[in-house]
Amino acid sequence: MPPTNIIVSNGVPFLSSSSEGADRRICSEEELAKRLVGKECHVSWPYWTPAVIKSVVGVSSRVSKDEQGTIKVVKLSVQEQVEAEKKLDSHRGFWSARGGVDIGKVLTAVEAYPL
Numbered sequence: 001m002p003p004t005n006i007i008v009s010n011g012v013p014f015l016s017s018s019s020e021g022a023d024r025r026i027c028s029e030e031e032l033a034k035r036l037v038g039k040e041c042h043v044s045w046p047y048w049t050p051a052v053i054k055s056v057v058g059v060s061s062r063v064s065k066d067e068q069g070t071i072k073v074v075k076l077s078v079q080e081q082v083e084a085e086k087k088l089d090s091h092r093g094f095w096s097a098r099g100g101v102d103i104g105k106v107l108t109a110v111e112a113y114p115l
Contacts, residue, residue: 029056029057029058029061029063029073029108030063030071030073032056032063032108032110033055033056033063033064033065033071034071036053036056036110037053037054037055037056037063037064037065038052038053038065038069039052039053040052040053040115041053041110041112043112043114044114049114049115050114050115051112051113051114051115052112052113052115053110053111053112054111054112054113055110055111056108056109056110056111057084057088057108057109057110057111058084058107058108059076059081059084059085059088059107060075060076060081060084061073061074061075061076062074062076087109088106088107088108088109089105089106091103091106091109092104092105092106
């Protein structure tokens, strides 16, 4: 079964905060993968199917974890970058047409596979 993409970052950056909650910064794809890969989530709104997060995909790379839990960054080829950008851009059109919401430019998505 193909992965389901979950929008993570768009016009508003994905933020992470320090323990004090004052220092906010943009989260890198690698940091995001460390926190999310391997975790369970629910996809396919409105029917909510259980899934597991396998990777974080940006315009130029795919970040995942190997069997030992080590972060693995794979740089996308030029063709894969074009495909990734088209796929990320399609999220904006989908939510605009389906939900009447402009979510802005999507920069990062999470790939999750149904359980």
